[in-house]
Amino acid sequence: MTVDATRSAAQLGSSTRVLRPDADRLFPADPATRAIARDLYERIADAPIISPHGHVPVSWIANDHPFADPTELLVTHDHYVTRLLHASGVDLASLGVGGSEVDPRSAWRTFATHWEKFAGTASGYWIREELIEVLGIRTELGPASADRVYDEIARKLEKPEFRPRALFERFGIEVLATTDDPLDDLHDHAAIARSGLPGRVLPTFRPDRYLDPDSEDFSWDVQRLLDATGQPRSFSGYLDALRARREHFIRHGAVSTDHGVEDPYTVDLSDHDAELLFQLVLSDSADEAQRRDFRGHMLLRMAQLSVEDGLVMTVHAGVVRNHSTETHRLFGADSGHDIPRQTDFVRGLRPLLERFGLERSLHLVLFAVDETVYSRELAPMAGFYSSVFVGAPWWFLDAPDAMLRFRSAVTESAGFSRGSGFIDDTRAFLSIPARHDTARRADAAFLARLVGEQRISASTAGRIIDDLVGPQPRRVFKL
């Protein structure tokens, strides 16, 4: 370690132009603790990747087309990246967001010019790892090197070993879950299953638009759902339609459903009251409180269906979507303007847990962007209800320091066994290894501290980290 420290101190003021992988990245500086972290990390550094929730388009794996260009691959569709560029004064249109026509090289130069602004961010870590480890780039990105790096990447992307399926294999992915519309026929998933890919690509049932009266085209979407399943326009028909589509997903390997809600509010209603509310919201005559109740009731009903069919239920709560109406209008959803807010899982989910919280077959994985809930709400809930699991740090919190805060906040009351395992939740296919590696290093760093402080033995820490990367997500997601 002395060597590293000296190197770092010596480099101060000089400019590093050559990228190198850092073997001890993210490990604590204290030499004894770092040695423990390294030992722990080495146990699981090469374990297969289990990714039970994410947003990689299934067509990428099914079609196996080469990636278009460096900008398309690393910039345009990564809202972590475009949002910080936007904050830095870059026009989203100039990056190709929302389908704008753009010269990819010119957009890449813009990105390179602002690259140092990502220092210390999660995206900065991931992209640096992607450049080094996945793409084999050894040149530090910057305004002067922008074109050179662009060309190097572009050349790589033409090679067969940089196509999605080759990378899938190289990354050692055991399971990759996509996120899909309930009416998706899932033929891409079926094709991949038949294709002999050494790993599974599973669909995930994401029904938000069919459950939330405030979503655009809600009534129309519900009608399409009823039509597709031949169900009548009644609440029980609606439930049966959802059941049928979940069954379709299960037949294609799905293990979970996903629910994105601003507020994890639930409400229990009788079938009779649900029917009345269903007709109200469909006829567009429900007021705000009634629409909220419908949405909240449907979240509870999804738990009911999960108890019936065994699908794991993940809830991603607490994000105000499309905070900027103007950029939403210009660039569409998911263009970087979603902002977290305070979240109350304890009172919000109580009706759901009163009904189904003690069911052994229910697995409810809760993801938060309001980190105050870790010690106050999620760990205490997952430390009592066998159905509740604490989701890995999500989105704005999917980063090394936040991961350490998460472990610190959750572990002392719920231990390590009540977590979800790491979830990358990403569309950025190339970042998957870097994201899992970051989580593994952060866990090694956290456990090393516990060992170094004589809180747990090294052998216990070893068993825990072994569990975190494989058995835990397989158990939680019923893989």
Place this chain on the structure above:
Amino acid sequence: MTVDATRSAAQLGSSTRVLRPDADRLFPADPATRAIARDLYERIADAPIISPHGHVPVSWIANDHPFADPTELLVTHDHYVTRLLHASGVDLASLGVGGSEVDPRSAWRTFATHWEKFAGTASGYWIREELIEVLGIRTELGPASADRVYDEIARKLEKPEFRPRALFERFGIEVLATTDDPLDDLHDHAAIARSGLPGRVLPTFRPDRYLDPDSEDFSWDVQRLLDATGQPRSFSGYLDALRARREHFIRHGAVSTDHGVEDPYTVDLSDHDAELLFQLVLSDSADEAQRRDFRGHMLLRMAQLSVEDGLVMTVHAGVVRNHSTETHRLFGADSGHDIPRQTDFVRGLRPLLERFGLERSLHLVLFAVDETVYSRELAPMAGFYSSVFVGAPWWFLDAPDAMLRFRSAVTESAGFSRGSGFIDDTRAFLSIPARHDTARRADAAFLARLVGEQRISASTAGRIIDDLVGPQPRRVFKL
């Protein structure tokens, strides 16, 4: 320290079967800081235990019966333990919770099977310390060793030196406060006081059930209170009844009252309005807002009585009790299903503080399970009002990392002098030394960092840690 670090790194992958006490447990890994922490800790490692708030049944000390068996002692009644077992799929009934008949050895085996799930939790630390330091067990607990450890403990529990009073003496307890019903005659406390025990056992006045219209049997409890004190069914009679019982507690050595509220809401009312509200809630015709106002007003009145009679007032706020109605029905209260929620002390307590916050005789100690209030609310309030003290990290936060977060959050605006001193708040009698030791080590670790970072001198740190373990709780609790 090199030795420890090497040992830990070497053990990686091998399995530690022999338990040993870890002299540097919880101290920071950096060798220089660890040396400072050790020096600080050694000043106060053997200081007498002052426990001004807790839940040890007074009868244990009064009757001095041997503990029944290892399961009864360490598992069944410890809701920190049973809740995580329940989350892991264990039926609460199989652990004897709620009075279920159970074979203690079989329940112990269940506990042993799940023991590694407690790694990194507060309970994991405490129980390991109890096994090593109190019970002298040298065998690591696990499925294979369950019976052996059970038998070893069971043999110990038959010996006179493991009876409650012998342990009380061995633990070096100077003061132990119990928590008691206002109508308790306190004869056990009186008997202990006469018995020559080298340490004081004090009652604590906990009147929640007589103050909260939403508690079961509220009207009946209030009537019992009035009958016991010969008071009329009026608000002033009710206040006088409370005064009389507080007086009874003071005569038996009580120094404090305790108040468990979900929401630290207070409201100031005239005597006239209070009388009207009193009659409303007693006649069961108050609506939710009125019942909340009554409860909030009574918290304020308790501050008034504290100003009159000098009893320290502790408030434990922010827990949703019995989050699961079903387990409450089957197993009763305090069976692990209490969950924290967001808490607002600043606006909630303002009416109380407007009336009594500047009173020199009032000591109001605020305990939170929502750690966001530490830097935002409690430290700023205790840093202005001489009546307000920041309670030590409570319940889900009574653990090493949370203690360090607490000190970090509170100290920079309120310093060390505005805290309560450590409060174990436990029914788990055998864990008392481990809990105080954990707090002392965490404080030594925190102060060592400040010294190592040249923020305070080592001599100042020494004086501070000396104060924290004895003078501070004596001062705050008027001992």
Place this chain on the structure above:
Amino acid sequence: MTVDATRSAAQLGSSTRVLRPDADRLFPADPATRAIARDLYERIADAPIISPHGHVPVSWIANDHPFADPTELLVTHDHYVTRLLHASGVDLASLGVGGSEVDPRSAWRTFATHWEKFAGTASGYWIREELIEVLGIRTELGPASADRVYDEIARKLEKPEFRPRALFERFGIEVLATTDDPLDDLHDHAAIARSGLPGRVLPTFRPDRYLDPDSEDFSWDVQRLLDATGQPRSFSGYLDALRARREHFIRHGAVSTDHGVEDPYTVDLSDHDAELLFQLVLSDSADEAQRRDFRGHMLLRMAQLSVEDGLVMTVHAGVVRNHSTETHRLFGADSGHDIPRQTDFVRGLRPLLERFGLERSLHLVLFAVDETVYSRELAPMAGFYSSVFVGAPWWFLDAPDAMLRFRSAVTESAGFSRGSGFIDDTRAFLSIPARHDTARRADAAFLARLVGEQRISASTAGRIIDDLVGPQPRRVFKL
């Protein structure tokens, strides 16, 4: 570092009587990380001080009178100090708060008696640095040394080199912003500008009392504003009056406006509705919701005026002012009884950001005392809106540990470029160098950890810290 650690350990139990500057103050204990921190710090230790927001009375610089006495200078007007003394049982009157007559030496003795209670607090750090670095005191403050230290300081204050302008120059202040009433004629600022002071003293437009219907004398203040600018009693006249005064400030060098609000709530209204509400609040017939709406609308209008005239807009939100009515009555505002509360920037500021959030010319700097907003609200907002900047840790959070929590919470999603730069926000003129030095050391410590953990290169860290102390605040505050 071994030397320091040994020294600290050796001193344990002995009493340090001699103050010395600690070269590695606030740097992490790990030797390798500390070396990196020291290198980073040395780059910027002597950089000029840019203070774009604070409360130093402009008359001090304009008149250049000697400071009255040590108590007046360091105790009476520093509400960080008086509040903790008050919490410790000291009568505010005995410290001279609120204009009470007091013997300064006697108040100083009181302060000295309680001095050790400031150990570990931000004020403790600052004042110690002021005593050592600014005033050249080498005697540790305490009850025994109180008079000696008082006399030493008093002697210094008589010397010309301890007058405000000499200190201003010695401190290396490049820019110092004061905070001023919109009707202030700013002749002191004009005089300073003409005086040849080597540094700028800029006014800041702080219009709260003219915008908040709940402020004392609101209607009268608005009338004064209209009279001063010759505007009619209409909403557009009122806006023009504000415009005119902002113009006056700009002519005197102002670069920003400042807004202190309990709740960062905004609401967008048409000119017509604003006119109606304006007449309502002026005629004192608006209810609470209407007064809130007016206040919230005016915050939005201030953003509009900032878009027009380019003044940077700072918002300091989340403090319940005058929590204790009694001390407010006796000692006035700003006497230590302001307490933070939960804050919601995301929903509160949405209307403002919907209107002006995408404007390139708007700079909106958000300061919080509820640190939960850092990772949840401020970093995500500043990581998308180019108009939003995350204000440096403020007031109760302006302290080393809180700064490290701030960097940890903000950096991983927003990086370093979206902050405000350090803001001292102080009236305590002598503490300015210590406050900036503390922030520089904390940033060096944070960056050193990232380098030590191989997250960023040392050269990147160097460029970042260079930016933080100068270019960043100049950019954000348009200096």
